[in-house]
Amino acid sequence: MRQPVKTEAGLVEGIPGWDRSVTVFRGIPYAAPPVGDLRWRPPRPPAPWAGVRKANAFGPVGPQAPGPELDGLDLPMSEDCLYLNVWTGATADDRRARPVLVWIHGGGFRVGTGAHPRYDGEALARKGIVVVTFNYRLGSLGFLATPELSAESEHRASGNYGLLDQVAALEWVRRNIAHFGGDPERVTIAGQSAGAGSANFLAMSPLAEGLFHRAVAQSHARHFRDPELRFLASSYRTLADAEAAGTRYAAERGARTLRRLRSLPWPRLVEGNASAVDSAADTGGPAKPPLFRPVVDGWVIPGGYEETYSRGRQNDVGYLAGNNLDESGAVPESTFAVYRTAGRRTWRPGAPPVHVTREAFVTASREKFGAMAEEFLRLYPADTDDDAGRAHCAAVRDNARISTWLWAKDWTARAGRPVYTYFWTYASPVMGQDPRRASHGSEIDFVFGNLHPDRGEWTDHDHAVAETMTGYWANFVATGDPNGPGLPRWPAWSADTPSVMELGNAFAPIPLADPPRLDFWQRFFLTQQAW
Amino acid sequence: MDSNGFDETEAGRTSATRQSQAYDGLRSLLLSGSIPPGTRLTEADLTRMFNVSRSTMRAVLVQLAQEGYVTSEVNRGVRTRSFSVEEAADILEARETLESALAGKAAERATDEEIAELRRTLRTMEECKTRGDQAGYSQGNRRFHQQVKEAAHQQTLARAYDTLLYPLVMRQYRNLTAPHPRTGSLEEHQAIFLAIVTRNPEAATAAMRHHVASARQALMLQARRERADPPGDPSAP
Numbered sequence: 117m118r119q120p121v122k123t124e125a126g127l128v129e130g131i132p133g134w135d136r137s138v139t140v141f142r143g144i145p146y147a148a149p150p151v152g153d154l155r156w157r158p159p160r161p162p163a164p165w166a167g168v169r170k171a172n173a174f175g176p177v178g179p180q181a182p183g184p185e186l187d188g189l190d191l192p193m194s195e196d197c198l199y200l201n202v203w204t205g206a207t208a209d210d211r212r213a214r215p216v217l218v219w220i221h222g223g224g225f226r227v228g229t230g231a232h233p234r235y236d237g238e239a240l241a242r243k244g245i246v247v248v249t250f251n252y253r254l255g256s257l258g259f260l261a262t263p264e265l266s267a268e269s270e271h272r273a274s275g276n277y278g279l280l281d282q283v284a285a286l287e288w289v290r291r292n293i294a295h296f297g298g299d300p301e302r303v304t305i306a307g308q309s310a311g312a313g314s315a316n317f318l319a320m321s322p323l324a325e326g327l328f329h330r331a332v333a334q335s336h337a338r339h340f341r342d343p344e345l346r347f348l349a350s351s352y353r354t355l356a357d358a359e360a361a362g363t364r365y366a367a368e369r370g371a372r373t374l375r376r377l378r379s380l381p382w383p384r385l386v387e388g389n390a391s392a393v394d395s396a397a398d399t400g401g402p403a404k405p406p407l408f409r410p411v412v413d414g415w416v417i418p419g420g421y422e423e424t425y426s427r428g429r430q431n432d433v434g435y436l437a438g439n440n441l442d443e444s445g446a447v448p449e450s451t452f453a454v455y456r457t458a459g460r461r462t463w464r465p466g467a468p469p470v471h472v473t474r475e476a477f478v479t480a481s482r483e484k485f486g487a488m489a490e491e492f493l494r495l496y497p498a499d500t501d502d503d504a505g506r507a508h509c510a511a512v513r514d515n516a517r518i519s520t521w522l523w524a525k526d527w528t529a530r531a532g533r534p535v536y537t538y539f540w541t542y543a544s545p546v547m548g549q550d551p552r553r554a555s556h557g558s559e560i561d562f563v564f565g566n567l568h569p570d571r572g573e574w575t576d577h578d579h580a581v582a583e584t585m586t587g588y589w590a591n592f593v594a595t596g597d598p599n600g601p602g603l604p605r606w607p608a609w610s611a612d613t614p615s616v617m618e619l620g621n622a623f624a625p626i627p628l629a630d631p632p633r634l635d636f637w638q639r640f641f642l643t644q645q646a647w
Numbered sequence: 648m649d650s651n652g653f654d655e656t657e658a659g660r661t662s663a664t665r666q667s668q669a670y671d672g673l674r675s676l677l678l679s680g681s682i683p684p685g686t687r688l689t690e691a692d693l694t695r696m697f698n699v700s701r702s703t704m705r706a707v708l709v710q711l712a713q714e715g716y717v718t719s720e721v722n723r724g725v726r727t728r729s730f731s732v733e734e735a736a737d738i739l740e741a742r743e744t745l746e747s748a749l750a751g752k753a754a755e756r757a758t759d760e761e762i763a764e765l766r767r768t769l770r771t772m773e774e775c776k777t778r779g780d781q782a783g784y785s786q787g788n789r790r791f792h793q794q795v796k797e798a799a800h801q802q803t804l805a806r807a808y809d810t811l812l813y814p815l816v817m818r819q820y821r822n823l824t825a826p827h828p829r830t831g832s833l834e835e836h837q838a839i840f841l842a843i844v845t846r847n848p849e850a851a852t853a854a855m856r857h858h859v860a861s862a863r864q865a866l867m868l869q870a871r872r873e874r875a876d877p878p879g880d881p882s883a884p
Contacts, residue, residue: 131779142782173782176681181696182672190786193681383682383692390698 117206123292126165131172133203138241141171141202141296142231146288147281149196150253155378156265156277159198159284174231175199178254181388185227195257195382200250200285201230203237206297213299215594218248218289218328220282222309222349222557225409226255226392239565239582243590246298248289252281252314255392256385259408261358262366264374266413275358275411279321282314283416286327304593306332308560310409312437313349317410317417319431320424330434330533330596332589334559337437339526340421341641342519343484344444347403347466352420352647353394358411361394393466400484403445404466422646428530434596435527436589438538438616439516443556444468446512448543450551452505470508477504488640495633514629517616518637521628524609534608536598542581542620546572554620562620563589584623669697670707677716677727680818684729688717715812728815732870735816739863743856745808746792750839750855751848752799761798762844768794769840776833784828791836795855798843820870829865832858 117139120127130141147159154160176194177186206214219235221228230249237247252258261275268274290300305328307315312333318324319331338345345351353361369384371377387408394407412420424430442448445468447455452472471477477498482489496511498504517539524535540559543552547561561567565586567574588598588606598606604623607613614628628634673693676682694704712719719725730738757765768791775783796805835858842850 133778134774170779172779181698182676183668186675190679190789192679193676381686383686383688383696386692386696388696388698391695 117204117297118208120168121295123295124164124288125162127168128171129168130202133238133241135238135242137207138203138205138238140238141204143173143175143199143201144169144171145175145198146200146250147198147284150198150257150277150281151195153378155195155257156260156274156374157268158277158280162198174201174229175251177229177231178251179257179382179386180223180227180254181386183227185223185232186229189229189231189233191229191231197229197251197253198281198284200248200288201237202293202296203241203247204296204298205241205244206246210297213294213302214244214246214297215302216246216248216289216293216298216300216304217589217593218250218286218303218305220252220305220307220311220314221249222307222311223254224349224389224406225259225278225310225313226387226389226406228254228310233568233571234560234566235564236566237564239586240590243565243586245590245593246293246296248285248293250282250285252285253278255387255408256365257382259358259410260362260365261353261355261411261413262362262374262377263359265362266355266359268374271413271415273355273411273413273415275353275355275362276413276416279314279317279410279416280323282318283321283323283327286318286324290327301329302594303328304330304332306334306589306593308334308557309336310349312336313351313410316350316421317352319433319435320418320421320429321416321431322418323416325431328431328433330436330592332592333435333437334563335439335443335556337435337523338516338519339522339641340425340647341644342515342522343400343644344403344468344515344519345421345647346397346399347401347405347468348444349409350421351397351405351409352417353397353409353411355411355413357396358413361396361407390465395466401469401480402466403468406466420647425526425530430527430531432531432533434531434533434592435524435535436538436592436598437520437524437535438540438619439513439520440540440556440558441513441554441620442543442558444512444516445470446509448551448553449502449506449509451553452502455505456501468512472505472508473501474498474504477508485640486643488636488643491636492640495630495636514633515637517628518634519641521609521614521616522638522641525611528609533596536592536606536617537609538606538617538619539626540620541618541622544574544578544581546574546578559585559619562586581620585619588619665699666703666707669693669699669704670710672697673707673711674716677711678814678818680815680821682727684727684819686727687723688725688727690725714810716815728812730816730819732867732874735820735870736863736867738811738813738816739859739866742808742811742813743859743863745804745811746796746859747852747856749796749799749801749804749808750843751852752801752804753795754843754846754848754851756800757798757843761794765791765794765798765840765843769836772833772836776828781828788828788832788836795839795843817866820866829862831861835861 120129130139133140145162148162176192176197178197221230230251235249240247258278265274266272305315315331315333336349366377392407393404397404455470455472481492485492496507498507541554543554545552562582562585565582567582587603591600592598606617615625618626694701708725711717717725772787838854842854
């Protein structure tokens, strides 16, 4: 990579990766620091700089409650956090610009950073992809809405500053990535959990039209009539609800005016995971989404999923989406006893329930399914506590696979591009969980190929799984099709075939669910409100 | 993974662990230098941030005040610690004594495994310096010092060293514009390692003292310079 590299705002110089064929640029500002009067405003372009900026250190992380997402990172925390990172293996000999992957980190819209080592883009860069990771505003700094903020906006909208940051990062990519050997016409956005939710929102946002060509949602691409969507990362708020919550939030801090709110130092504005739960959200159960999350504001997000998909208003992009074996309340059988003893006392508030007793399972089923509860309990019988645990997990997994399959059906009804769905089942012992499980986020290390020795004693089998996963993802980013030489065939989603591609323990299509169960869930969703 | 996300279902966290989590979290926030010295911290904000009761957060703040991470005064409330130049010099001088003693013990007591780990860390630091990976070098630097401390197998010295708060001092007074790593830094670490590998306690003590003293002197020079001539507003034209 010839250095320094030109960007709109100035010259940058990166450093070699651990593999000298890759150059990494850390901490390039993609927007002006959203501080002072710019707090709770759409991001502005960064100030240009003279000379060469050394892009060898990650930018600060956005203000957030310290926790596992930042462990071992030793990065400062600051409102001045809108920085991105680029990994590229491009050389002067390239005959063609390289496809680009823009990664949106997860963390419940409340924590996280693009600088986390598990999102290191070097392995994918060695496979010919230009990788971009970045920070966006989180928590109340990213998603606060108030009537005063909406009034200040020419669009009469507030609450989506974090999403606007994501759009700004994509705009930076469009204008600058060619200088890094990337092709602005072949951009894929990808994210996990809240990052996947973000990808789903960007896929509905007119502001992001043309800025990307395909999307990857790792967990949480759900059908709009699946009630679980309401508490998962694809959940949204209405502007009215968000403004009301924002007014309460400001009052709790003794800030009656926007000026006063803007004057508070950021440690006064960080919400931990208990206080930031949206308990008022109607999710049909105990699971609740975080309070500060995207808003259907009529501008960044013009409408809900049903409204958008039924009119074909979504961005015309291909998709790759899936779920994991042990997430959304499904857990390995050997943990049933632990959950029985722990009860609900120690969980994250609003977490998806794990029903491991007959009584809890049956009670919850009656609440959720109403008139259809008897049919549900026949399909997922539970005579003992252990039966109940197994039935609960089977139901969660069937729900997820079927919901994503139906989502894909709606998505492709108006968008002409193929969709690929998956079900991740691999539980590596190295992840450090006891017992090991294919938990939420466990696929990330394998997708990025980040099996570094200092992160665990990975086995040959782990490396083989990573080779396959990075192969699929790199192919999808390059062509919109994960298939390629040497990889087990992954059929595209098809209305004719109720199946999903298993990834991990095996690499082959598996049936979505037993036919009577599939039929049940389809009918159940029809009884639910569309979001 | 994603424990603040939408999908966390790990059970088993008790309230005793919650207090230590809040302590660890607030302490790491303070050590990162993300909150300017002298900033007021209110109980209400911290309980919201860390998901604990007020009484738990009060206990955490008392512990952090006792350890010197925060100050607690009647009319000023709880504030992040701010060190005067004299306090900073005093702490760094104490660090010199303790850390050079630890290096001497490491030369006596480091196991072969610990020496292999130190060698790996040093190699990483060399690699980072060649690549220009400042952050990687700093991380390796921290790990090196941590490994020397542990290789000393001297609990009392190590505990005393940990109470020093010198990372807070470094954060407050670090010179962001100086070349990093400081010239000679890598060679000083190599000298310390060599003394440990050759099982020479006197040499290890001397090499560590020289290394930490150089860092202290560079820092103090900068601190005194800034006190005499405070840096201007970096955002001014």
